[in-house]
Amino acid sequence: MSRTLDTDERWNVPISALEHYAYCPRQAILIWQEAYFESNIDTVRGDLAHAAVDRGGKLTGRAGATIWRSLPVLHCELGMHGICDTVHWTAAGPIPVEHKSGTYRSGGAADLQVAAQVMCLREMFDKDIPYGEVFAGRSRRHYRVDVDDALTCTVRDAVENLRQAIAAAALPPAVNDSRCNRCSLRPGCLPESTHHRPVDLFLPRRLGDWND
Numbered sequence: 768m769s770r771t772l773d774t775d776e777r778w779n780v781p782i783s784a785l786e787h788y789a790y791c792p793r794q795a796i797l798i799w800q801e802a803y804f805e806s807n808i809d810t811v812r813g814d815l816a817h818a819a820v821d822r823g824g825k826l827t828g829r830a831g832a833t834i835w836r837s838l839p840v841l842h843c844e845l846g847m848h849g850i851c852d853t854v855h856w857t858a859a860g861p862i863p864v865e866h867k868s869g870t871y872r873s874g875g876a877a878d879l880q881v882a883a884q885v886m887c888l889r890e891m892f893d894k895d896i897p898y899g900e901v902f903a904g905r906s907r908r909h910y911r912v913d914v915d916d917a918l919t920c921t922v923r924d925a926v927e928n929l930r931q932a933i934a935a936a937a938l939p940p941a942v943n944d945s946r947c948n949r950c951s952l953r954p955g956c957l958p959e960s961t962h963h964r965p966v967d968l969f970l971p972r973r974l975g976d977w978n979d
């Protein structure tokens with residue numbers, strides 16, 4: 768069971784939750800609504816990789832560009848907020864760079880996260896910022912993410928879908944596929960035991976359905 772949220776009572780969605788939602792809706796709700804989190808080697812590696820950018824502050828890059836670390840951003844219209852790992856001020860305006868410890872996959876959840884950061888910076892600085900970047904630690908490369916109309920619409924849809932998932936009475940079903948193998952939330956998610964349809968705890972059962 769879910770309900771439609773009025774604009775005045777909607778939750779301000781964290782951008783990092785959008786990335787989790789794009790990867791696995793159940794993972795996102797377990798972390799951001801149920802406050803459940805476990806660490807594993809991948810999450811620890813990510814924390815270590817973010818140690819430098821998490822210090823905050825401003826510095827000058829190799830090419831003379833100003834770089835902000837851990838810059839808070841906000842999109843008032845959509846109601847989303849987050850922190851950019853680094854933002855490089857270039858001729859194209861402020862370009863967010865999301866740092867990942869592993870590899871990069873085009874069209875994956877990281878693209879949604881970077882696009883949301885670009886949208887926040889567009890609103891904050893009133894600039895037509897064309898793209899953001901993902902820095903992949905494994906390859907030591909920067910990957911450009913063009914934020915076009917299609918990707919912008921995807922972000923808007925994801926924000927609303929995440930809000931509705933937060934408002935729902937039942938957890939989203941587990942994906943129970945290869946994504947679960949290295950997920951740190953597996954012990955509490957129990958993907959193998961959630962192959963049945965999600966149960967709404969507040970919906971009265973019909974007679975004869977008590978053994979489902």
